[in-house]
Amino acid sequence: MQKPNKRLENQTCIVTGASSGIGEAVAKALGTEGANIVVNYHSGKEEAEEVADWIEKNSTCGKAITFKCDVSKENEVQDMFAKTISHFGTVDVCVANAGIQIDHALHEMPLEAWQKVIDVNLTGQFLCARESIREFLKRGMRKEVSKSLGKIIHMSSVHEIIPWAGHSNYAASKGALIMLMQSICQEYGPKKIRCNNIAPGAIKTEINKDVWSTKEGREGMLGLIPYKRIGVPEDIGSVASWLASDESEYINGTTIFVDGGMTCYPGFTVNG
Ligand code: NAD
Numbered sequence: 001m002q003k004p005n006k007r008l009e010n011q012t013c014i015v016t017g018a019s020s021g022i023g024e025a026v027a028k029a030l031g032t033e034g035a036n037i038v039v040n041y042h043s044g045k046e047e048a049e050e051v052a053d054w055i056e057k058n059s060t061c062g063k064a065i066t067f068k069c070d071v072s073k074e075n076e077v078q079d080m081f082a083k084t085i086s087h088f089g090t091v092d093v094c095v096a097n098a099g100i101q102i103d104h105a106l107h108e109m110p111l112e113a114w115q116k117v118i119d120v121n122l123t124g125q126f127l128c129a130r131e132s133i134r135e136f137l138k139r140g141m142r143k144e145v146s147k148s149l150g151k152i153i154h155m156s157s158v159h160e161i162i163p164w165a166g167h168s169n170y171a172a173s174k175g176a177l178i179m180l181m182q183s184i185c186q187e188y189g190p191k192k193i194r195c196n197n198i199a200p201g202a203i204k205t206e207i208n209k210d211v212w213s214t215k216e217g218r219e220g221m222l223g224l225i226p227y228k229r230i231g232v233p234e235d236i237g238s239v240a241s242w243l244a245s246d247e248s249e250y251i252n253g254t255t256i257f258v259d260g261g262m263t264c265y266p267g268f269t270v271n272g
Contacts, residue, residue: 007245009034009061010145012088014080016071016128017098019044021205022155022233024051026095027064029237030244031055036088037064040071040080042098063088071098071124081131090139092146093244096128097155099173101207106168114169121173122180125154129184129195136193147246149192154181155236156197158259174199178255185253194252196243201259203231226269227260 013030017023019041028051031037037055041048045068052064067083069076084091099121102113129152136150157174164171177197184195202221204212211217212230221230239258242248257263 005032005241006034006060007241007247008093011092011244012036012038012084012090013093013095013244014038014040014084014091014128014132015095015097016040016069016124017042017155018051019048021207022200022203022236023095023097025233025237026097026155026240027051028054028058029234029241030093030095031059031062031064033241033245034059034061035093035244036062038080038084038088039064039066040069040098041066042068042070070120071096071128072119074127077124077127077131081135085135090142091132091135091150092142093151093153094128094132095153095155095240095244096125098124099155099157099207101167101170103167103170105166109169117169118173121170122176125177125180128152129154129180133184133188133193136188137191141192147192147249148194150194151244152181152184152193152195153240153243154195154197156181156199156255158199158201158257158262160197160199160255161263181255182253189252194249196251196253197255198236198239198243199255199257199259199263200236201225201231201257201262203233203236205233224262224266225260226262226264226266229260231258231260 013035015027018027018039039048039052048066055064069080156177159171160174181197
């Protein structure tokens with residue numbers, strides 16, 4: 001756990017999919033920075049409440065609430081923002097983290113599996129970004145808490161640039177996040193809204209448990225990571241809290257890869 005700090009004091013952050021894995025670690029890391037946190041969950045009510053309790057106990061000054069919402073549903077995302085604003089006053093940071101995988105060979109992929117992944121991983125990101133931008137523009141600058149009008153962080157993946165056979169719906173959803181994020185940067189940078197992607201590599205969570213829970217799976221993963229360590233959610237939490245803070249103020253419209261070097265094509269190490 002990172003040391004308690006106050007880089008996000010008096011700011012409010014929504015973290016989607018925060019009842020588990022990377023979202024949980026991000027919510028805790030931002031909470032540790034003194035922010036108020038909305039712990040969004042889809043199915044894990046009890047887990048979300050545990051995350052919120054943890055934040056209230058460990059934060060220097062931040063408060064936390066939970067909110068159930070399916071990020072792919074427009075009215076539910078709007079309700080989450082309305083609740084956040086009525087409870088905490090505004091939204092300063094949105095970490096759109098929720099994401100799913102439904103894997104099939106492309107020629108066997110049912111339309112529902114394609115659509116569901118696009119709905120959660122891409123439309124969900126659009127809806128959260130749109131509601132964030134609406135609130136940032138309406139609320140105006142709060143110079144006392146941040147140099148930026150607001151910050152949006154999309155949880156992408158190394159698969160925003162690495163093709164992934166058998167996972168084309170997931171890779172397509174993450175690839176699209178580059179253009180969503182960069183278009184937001186171009187459109188709203190002049191208003192001092194910052195928008196960036198975090199692209200995790202292999203991080204030990206539920207989403208890939210079937211791989212890291214076997215010896216062969218772990219070895220296969222390590223073969224793709226030059227740094228020879230499988231990531232943990234806290235690796236992403238610490239980057240997210242920095243990226244949400246003014247320490248990274250001049251970073252806008254880019255992807256931060258947090259992957260132990262996975263995007264350096266380790267398969268070429270001995271095949272030059
Ligand atoms: P995870 O399964 O623990 O987390 C995903 C979270 O999203 C869960 O809490 C789940 O309940 C929530 N969720 C699913 N559908 C939702 C919906 N419709 N509305 C709201 N919440 C919903 O897995 P994770 O690894 O922590 O994944 C978090 C993000 O990180 C995802 O976007 C994933 O694509 C991305 N990512 C993970 C890895 C990795 O190796 N673990 C690598 C790259 C990117």
